[in-house]
């Protein structure tokens with residue numbers, strides 16, 4: 001495989017040097033699944049970015065199972081793809097399969113989630129600063145609540161995933177010097193609307209109807225939308241009786257904001273693939289080494305930011 005890749009690299013560089021259009025790259029993409037609106041948008045945008053560049057994208061949906069991702073990555077290696085994109089469902093357990101890709105000199109780029117492994121196992125990671133996202137969400141709640149006592153319930157993302165670990169950490173940092181605001185219940189809703197609703201129903205039941213719950217912090221908007229449904233079915237008003245703060249900035253959270261049923265979200269771009277493909281082409285052309293982390297922006301949106309206009313701007317972007 002190394003010889004074939006070396007030959008390809010020479011031919012590819014020669015093409016580029018001669019100005020002939022580059023032979024199209026074949027890139028494998030191991031996607032987590034379609035658990036949320038944001039994930040669906042990330043898949044849509046990744047396919048669009050590949051098409052724009054004439055990249056042949058081999059797509060594999062893992063249905064949120066790490067073993068399916070590992071199988072897909074091994075399949076890409078066997079196919080002899082030029083590079084592999086992976087959105088790692090959890091942070092651990094990647095060393096061995098990434099070592100196999102390294103031995104075949106197939107560059108790997110992480111999208112939207114980090115892993116706990118040596119960074120020589122991947123070319124770069126294109127992600128947001130997830131601790132910062134949690135801090136922005138927590139800082140908003142601190143500002144909104146002031147000195148009032150506030151019991152917060154937390155809907156965590158997928159257990160063991162870098163966003164779940166980091167968004168929890170950042171939110172707790174924001175609350176650290178505000179003893180009046182406490183996280184009283186915290187459980188995973190696996191980033192889905194269905195589980196977000198189920199867990200919120202259990203929180204409301206456990207808290208004797210939910211009157212003592214002051215706010216929900218959801219690690220993504222889809223779980224927040226599920227929680228909003230549960231709060232309404234319990235006869236309470238989301239957005240006022242219980243404040244709603246979450247992350248992703250998907251269209252439906254802006255619809256909820258416009259109806260006064262959600263309060264704040266932190267934006268996560270679904271376009272991690274654009275920056276990934278750019279550095280990959282530069283690397284394959286002349287081995288230009290990218291930074292090990294390409295950080296994407298995190299912007300706070302609240303009901304003061306014309307939510308229906310934001311909804312209209314986002315609604316056709318593949319969420």
Ligand code: GZL
Pocket residue numbers: 035036037038039112113128163191219220221222247248268
């Ligand atoms: C975070 C990303 C998360 C989104 C969720 O970078 O991995 O996964 O916040 C998605 O919507 O399920």
